[in-house]
Amino acid sequence: MTTAHLLGAACWAFALVGLVVATRGGWYRNVIPVAFGMCLLFYSLTGENYVPLTDPGRSPLTTPERTWGATSAVLGGCACVGVMMALRQKEDREAGLDQWTDSRLQRHLLFLVLLASVSIAAINLGLSRYNLDPSSNFLTDYGHLPGVVVYEIVFAAWIMIPVGTLGWTALKAPRIGPARWLVAVGGLFGVVWGTWKIAGVIAILTTGSHVADESPVSVTLGLATLTTNIVGVVACVAYFLVANRRGSRWYQRQRDAEDAYLRRSRFGRG
Amino acid sequence: MSSPLLHLTTKRDMYRLASAITPDGEWSFAEFERRLGRALGGVEVRYMELTEFTVGDLTGLAVWSADRSTAIIGVPAVASSDHKIHIAGHEAWHLLARHEGCGRCTAAEVDAETFALRLGSQIARRKSRRDRQSLDLATAFGVVGLGA
Numbered sequence: 001m002t003t004a005h006l007l008g009a010a011c012w013a014f015a016l017v018g019l020v021v022a023t024r025g026g027w028y029r030n031v032i033p034v035a036f037g038m039c040l041l042f043y044s045l046t047g048e049n050y051v052p053l054t055d056p057g058r059s060p061l062t063t064p065e066r067t068w069g070a071t072s073a074v075l076g077g078c079a080c081v082g083v084m085m086a087l088r089q090k091e092d093r094e095a096g097l098d099q100w101t102d103s104r105l106q107r108h109l110l111f112l113v114l115l116a117s118v119s120i121a122a123i124n125l126g127l128s129r130y131n132l133d134p135s136s137n138f139l140t141d142y143g144h145l146p147g148v149v150v151y152e153i154v155f156a157a158w159i160m161i162p163v164g165t166l167g168w169t170a171l172k173a174p175r176i177g178p179a180r181w182l183v184a185v186g187g188l189f190g191v192v193w194g195t196w197k198i199a200g201v202i203a204i205l206t207t208g209s210h211v212a213d214e215s216p217v218s219v220t221l222g223l224a225t226l227t228t229n230i231v232g233v234v235a236c237v238a239y240f241l242v243a244n245r246r247g248s249r250w251y252q253r254q255r256d257a258e259d260a261y262l263r264r265s266r267f268g269r270g
Numbered sequence: 271m272s273s274p275l276l277h278l279t280t281k282r283d284m285y286r287l288a289s290a291i292t293p294d295g296e297w298s299f300a301e302f303e304r305r306l307g308r309a310l311g312g313v314e315v316r317y318m319e320l321t322e323f324t325v326g327d328l329t330g331l332a333v334w335s336a337d338r339s340t341a342i343i344g345v346p347a348v349a350s351s352d353h354k355i356h357i358a359g360h361e362a363w364h365l366l367a368r369h370e371g372c373g374r375c376t377a378a379e380v381d382a383e384t385f386a387l388r389l390g391s392q393i394a395r396r397k398s399r400r401d402r403q404s405l406d407l408a409t410a411f412g413v414v415g416l417g418a
Contacts, residue, residue, distance in 0.1 A: 020412065021411070021412035024412055024414055024415065025412070027282060027415070028282055028285050028286065028415045029282075029286055030289070030409065030414050032410045032414075033409060033410055033411070033414045035410075036410040036412070037412065083410050087403065087406045087407060087410065090294045090402075091295055091399060091403065092295075093294050093295070169403070169407060170407065172400065172403060173400065173403045173404035173407045173408075174400060174404060175395070175400070175401055175405065176404050176407055176408050176411070233411050233412075236411055237408070237412055237413055240408045240411075240413050241413065244413075247391060247394075247395055248387065248391045251352075251387070251390060251391040251394055252387060252391075254352065255352075255353060255356050255386075255387070255390065258349065258350060258353045259329060259353075262329045262346055262349060263329065265348075
């Protein structure tokens with residue numbers, strides 16, 4: 001079994017985690033975990049799509065594979081940003097409104113979905129207009145084409161911005177436990193990865209430098225982003241469940257004690 | 271007769287209703303009244319803090335007006351703020367589950383107390399902005415229904 005096989009299996013396992021989160025959200029009719037589960041699912045599928053790049057003996061990725069990889073990243077990123085918007089605006093919402101009646105949130109989500117749709121259209125248009133042969137050095141061979149530049153920038157942006165925002169949000173949420181640092185580090189990896197990709201595109205456009213697509217920096221950072229984020233999320237859930245159980249017991253003891261006091265006082269037996 | 275599916279469905283309903291009547295930001299009884307009224311199908315809910323109870327062991331009450339257009343929840347004025355929320359949650363479940371005259375009905379009381387614990391422990395851990403952000407993020411991560 002090669003490293004690529006192991007990484008591929010890990011990506012499918014991560015996708016399963018996303019599916020479980022989304023299904024639980026669906027059962028409880030809560031749209032936020034549904035969206036976040038979809039984010040994990042699509043990002044895992046993105047990772048799985050690019051895992052063959054870790055195999056030295058692989059055949060180059062085809063254009064449809066690249067199109068799917070970037071499309072799934074846009075879908076994952078859209079779900080992630082949607083969740084962050086809903087969480088952020090929840091706190092500042094006017095009294096009497098909720099996620100279903102908050103027109104500001106609806107406007108922002110509509111704009112987000114439109115942006116994701118335009119991005120997917122740009123990726124498809126950008127790559128499909130050229131008849132590109134599969135290449136092991138995609139950026140070096142085709143990095144000068146405007147459609148490929150759009151593909152690379154859109155792909156990188158829809159990972160670095162959502163994942164960076166998730167990492168920052170996790171950092172400001174101390175109650176989800178120390179594993180939030182893992183999510184934050186995952187966010188940092190994502191930002192560094194995206195910066196690396198965009199810098200590579202700019203370098204090829206401006207100086208004609210040679211940047212191999214299967215660059216170990218890019219592949220390692222990309223998979224490290226996915227792994228640290230999903231392991232971090234699972235660890236946060238485990239920590240939260242233990243802390244929640246402890247907190248609930250403490251809360252119940254407090255209520256039992258106050259209830260007993262009220263029953264003994266004049267508020268009880270009259 | 272209790273089955274695992276019934277248990278899961280009740281747990282889900284409790285989660286959904288607890289979420290429906292929990293204000294997004296800081297706790298306020300005015301927002302609780304409004305949200306509970308909506309969850310009850312558009313009735314008016316009045317929350318009252320009572321200075322004295324004179325009925326047996328009761329520490330809270332929930333009653334409907336004769337035409338069922340208004341529901342009243344009463345809690346002891348001397349209780350701590352956490353306990354007032356807990357009692358209000360307990361009584362809210364009696365209203366939501368349409369319990370009638372169940373002051374001594376064990377099964378209804380157990381369900382109401384379970385709901386109150388779920389709601390109250392959630393509110394007690396949502397006091398600061400950071401707490402709420404943490405719990406909301408944990409819910410997004412998939413803790414939904416397990417505690418948040």
